[in-house]
Amino acid sequence: MATSPPGSSAGSGQQGAHRGAPHPSPRHPRLDPLADRYAARTHGMKSSEIRALFSVVSRPEVVSLAGGMPAVTALPLDAVGSMIGDLVSGMGAQTLQYGSGQGDPRLRERICDVMALEGIHDASASEVVVTVGSQQGLDLVTRVFVDPGDVILAEAPSYVGALGVFQSAEARVRHVAMDDDGLIPEALEEALLDCRAAGDRVKFLYTVPNFHNPAGVTLTEPRREAIIALAEKYDLLVIEDNPYGLLGFEHEPLRALRARNSERVIYLGSFSKTFSPGLRVGWVLAPLAVREKLVLATEAQVLCPPSLTQYAVARYLDTQPWREQIKIFTELYRERRDACLESLEALMPAGTTWTRPDGGFYVWLKLPHGLDAKLMQPRAVNALVAYVPGIGFYADGSGQEYMRLSYCYPEPDQIREGVRRLARVIEAELDLHSTFDAVDTGTFRAVRPDADGRFSGSGTIVGPANSNAYEDGR
């Protein structure tokens, strides 16, 4: 059975053709008899237009630089298999039974050990809530804090899955500019002042400080300090989403934002990228009062996370060489990152720019001026290469000139072949558009304040109704 990229909704491909409609309608021609009774929040839920392409993308001849799937086959599958088998045979009364809503206490202890690697030494297991992936963690935090119409600050671009959560909470998203050094503190302060002036309630800042999805950049040390200082100054709650923090290629992990402030930072973690996403084990670290509400929210949502997968992770951390395994993963991703960057360097036409990640899964690529990654996508798939168009990562419909390339899953040779195909598609596109004279030299780096000292492209607050978010693109 083919594995499908997350969110690709394999098996429902026949719905693809109807995805553009505001109320996706079933295949049979009758109108949806329930059309008038859906909740308001569903109106903003749009299925990805690239989903229809996924049946194509999963053909073996296509090189997919689209999905964010970790290289799980690099795990010692036999050892993990017998470990999990033993858990069921020997501890079935626990692993097959309901557990607590907050999650297995033993696992929560071990999660504190994991967080210590990023400088969080004061976390206690009682402040941890185990979630069904960090996706559920983000959904719970959003449920607990956000009423319809509330403002959330989020990097431009932002993780598509987060925008999906915010949209289904009917929040308004205000993007904050970032550059190669991550979120720009001055842009954050500007956003906070704007919101204050407009009387808008900012519920929190959502940020991915390490090896950003999709931008591939990492928040520098001085900026971490600056952002914490702004959180203090403006009484700002920060949601630190950190699934990739331990996957750095060049240096030790930077100290988490949460390590610098335990009251204003809620931390989201995940075992999806350091162990296995198929187990769906993530967590939230939050002050006790918030933790309390998160537990109530998760009980109403799923009763409790799966016991088996929690025991599997706890046992894995207890008995397997997980730190060494993370090294194996990072070596593998570093090699793939190198293959990706080297071939981009060698093959991309002038005017194409991209970020240079030193960890994680993603390169963020900007097309030459005038090109549109989404319009180009069918031609790329025709040329047997796939990527995720940038617009999915913006709540305001911008980002047309960007795309995300994931180097985590394909082998280096495939990556090189994929980039080669992509370069040809871009060249053909440039020919087609006859835009040779309009090559733009702006890079992602070049996010600079305008003459008034303001950061362009991050000023509008985008409500759920006119939002263009929720493209696939983990």
Added chain:
Amino acid sequence: MATSPPGSSAGSGQQGAHRGAPHPSPRHPRLDPLADRYAARTHGMKSSEIRALFSVVSRPEVVSLAGGMPAVTALPLDAVGSMIGDLVSGMGAQTLQYGSGQGDPRLRERICDVMALEGIHDASASEVVVTVGSQQGLDLVTRVFVDPGDVILAEAPSYVGALGVFQSAEARVRHVAMDDDGLIPEALEEALLDCRAAGDRVKFLYTVPNFHNPAGVTLTEPRREAIIALAEKYDLLVIEDNPYGLLGFEHEPLRALRARNSERVIYLGSFSKTFSPGLRVGWVLAPLAVREKLVLATEAQVLCPPSLTQYAVARYLDTQPWREQIKIFTELYRERRDACLESLEALMPAGTTWTRPDGGFYVWLKLPHGLDAKLMQPRAVNALVAYVPGIGFYADGSGQEYMRLSYCYPEPDQIREGVRRLARVIEAELDLHSTFDAVDTGTFRAVRPDADGRFSGSGTIVGPANSNAYEDGR
């Protein structure tokens, strides 16, 4: 490590003392600095007042008739363990990887086979969405249909976990009376007319037709027809929640509501009671247009259900004698039900009445007039027996005289001992209250229209603000 009843939040027991406050506050005396920024939906989220008792209840000397935990140790744990171990060793690339939001196609096929046992023969795998337990299924359906203030019809009493979902959706719940034959169609019609007259929008009826939690009763065949007819007449959407349908002691499963109408009935299923709750695998069967929205909602909530647990269930259905296993479970539960009913019969003081389930996990007991199950609870725990007070199963704070007894988990001897202790507590309570003269002969059966032909106790619509729901009690 002790297994804790679902929702018992083991490991956070130290919070218990503060549970009564509208905003549960952390132990340290400082005020919650975030208190002013929670979402409106959190105000109705109340933690269970009986949670604090669970640390007591889980002491081995206490007979707990409180939890709804299935007897998972009756499974062939070695066979299931090696089956799951093999899945990871042999298919790690799939079982440890992200999957599709809708769920594994192979599992969805097998789910259709399971539903055929209850007369649903027209379901297709494309209409099935796999969920993290049927709890998540109910949460997704509620998210897709319910705006704050919308009315949901639900049996009086109703499954506490459903009331928790409705409360966190800020819905208003209107209870509909039931008796030993299940939901009363005339009471349903009355509720629909009342809502129509009041201009209230009824989003759906939530019903548990088989071996009801907590009432232990089953909707009869003629009432099934009557309710489907009312759904047609009043354009009513019905949510059929059916985790216990295959656990009947006396006869073949009754035909599901969904088998009678595929357009107005959304069906929720679960493997929690027929296989294992620790895997958290449930599903929703819904018309394609709804299914489409459910997939978007689940992607925003958890990305996808765990792959490993889905593969485990599919492989279990493919390779293990699951129908025979269900027989083993029902034999075991029947024996426990008998132990429970026989000792109730032998030991309960006059004026105590109870339902006689012919399947599932629960007996619904009514105390002699004047007694309050919740007030009595600390004394019961002192006497080393635990149950769930009835008020948790009503959104309107009624049900004081009821309690739920679960016979699914303890051995028959323990059940007999538990009932013996409970009988003594009730007798002592009667002494204490000197209410020997006020013994009430009303039973649960005796829900009858009043002189005006109206059903008492089901007329008020209860909003989230004054709701008393979300007691523990699965």
